[in-house]
Amino acid sequence: MIEVIVTHDGKNWVAKNEFMSVAAQTIEILDTDVRKLVKQKVDCKAGENIRVFMLFDNSTIPQWMRQYAQHYFNRILEVDA
């Protein structure tokens, strides 16, 4: 499983880890870009399924709100090599 940290800068979703940094206005475009980079950078056999664990960085949520809710979302993206 590959881990990617997701934030939102007010305009774009941003996905980052040690080998990628991607920004996109919509989650769909972000997913497409993440998939492309994973296929480029990660060694895998043809037909293998790679799971990308996208963890939202909850410091994106304003501090005054975090007392009410401490979790936005985590999601899994499956990438077919």
Add this chain to the structure above:
Amino acid sequence: MDSFINRRWYSGMLTQEDWWSVWMGLAFFFLGLLSVTGVDLVGWVAYPSKWGGTAPLAKGLNPLGKAYQGLGPTGSLVVTYIIFTIATCIGAASMKWDVKKFFAGWTIIFTITYIVWLLGHHVFLAANITNRAKYGLSYSLSLGGGGSYILALLVGLIIGNFFKKFAGFLSEAAKPEWFIKTAIVFLGVKVGYMAMKAADFVFELAITGAAATIVAYLIFWPGTYLLARKFFKLPRKTSAVLSSGISICGVSAAVATGGAVRAKPLIPVMVSTLIVVYAVIELVILPPIFTATLIDEPIVAGATMGMAVKTDGADAAAGAVMDELMRNRKENLDGTKWEEGWITTSAIMTKIWIDMFIGLWAFVLALVWVYKIDRRPGERVPTSEVWHRFPKFVLGYFFTWFVYLGILFLAPDLTDSAKVGAVPVEKGMRKLFFMLTFLSMGIITDFKKLAEAKFGKMVFVYFVALFLFIIPVAFIVGYIFHHGMTVPIVTP
């Protein structure tokens, strides 16, 4: 910052308010529980009594525990301050807040809280028809302890709306959700030993609360979503987030739904701002209205409050105010003395069920959204989402409740010694944290936000959905499930 990423099931245990309400609540709970060994480690908490008229101010504040009477008012207040300052500052440091700013803000909030708490117990505000003559009064406002709560909220709102720089300074320490969740953990102690007197009632309250919550979810959410989409023409994701915020449980539901439908964080942030303001409006207007109209159905009123008021802090606060107002009104009307805390508990119990179901609701919504409405191949919803959204303070609440229930049923000979440590926690500390909640809520609530153009239609959707749909339906659901339940009476 890694500490804000929920990677594992134990993520956030030292950095989230929810968990810190459990740690702080349980710390003092265990200190109180040690009274079964014969030692009172919590009786130092300073607690106000009615004063004024024939009762001198010097009698207005005292430690709750017999063993600590020697401290007197000043000593108990100083000890209360020192101990809670240490506890809260440890929490603030762990949650990576600005500890210096927190300490300064906390000191001011603590001080204002006790001043207001004391003022609120002046007999003109607090005494009622059955006891005002004792204080040499011919008239009083009969607010009971509710006067303190209302005063704390008013002072907070004045600071929050007219002294915004000062409110900004205090904001690091004005944490109504942390305070109320800690108070709810303390409330578990009370529910635990109240069950000894009325086990069937507690059980019925729990079961009917759960049933009412399920019905409310199934009616409120679709109704509000349709209103937002079809009538007000809001976009899909905004409608979903707004519906959860208005119909289920405020900020936590709005954020959970925003996450479930992958909305841009700005949407739940905006909705949450509205929620916080409207919740305080409800807190101000609903308790007196329900007291005036539902005095014969106090548990219906409490459950309705739990379904209608959209943040934990405002709901518990509204329940507490209504508890005081209703008990005093009942006593004024026919001399009946209802036991303190049951009406509050009915409001909170309903809210707790709602809180527990939010994670499940958001998970189901995420499944529906990801696999049906906004289907994108290769996206999966991890089941851990349910746990990450589960309100952890509820674990503390049930733990303290069941421990005292266990003592009462399995070791009844320890009941009297257990009560020595339970009373300062469930009465003194719980009400102190309620007071802190009221004041903090007022400080962080800025009514001018409703007039900001960026909210646009959302302000009206909220108003229409809440006052013309949610509250009336909540009353009907509350009536169906809680009609006829009465508050246990104080036994002499």
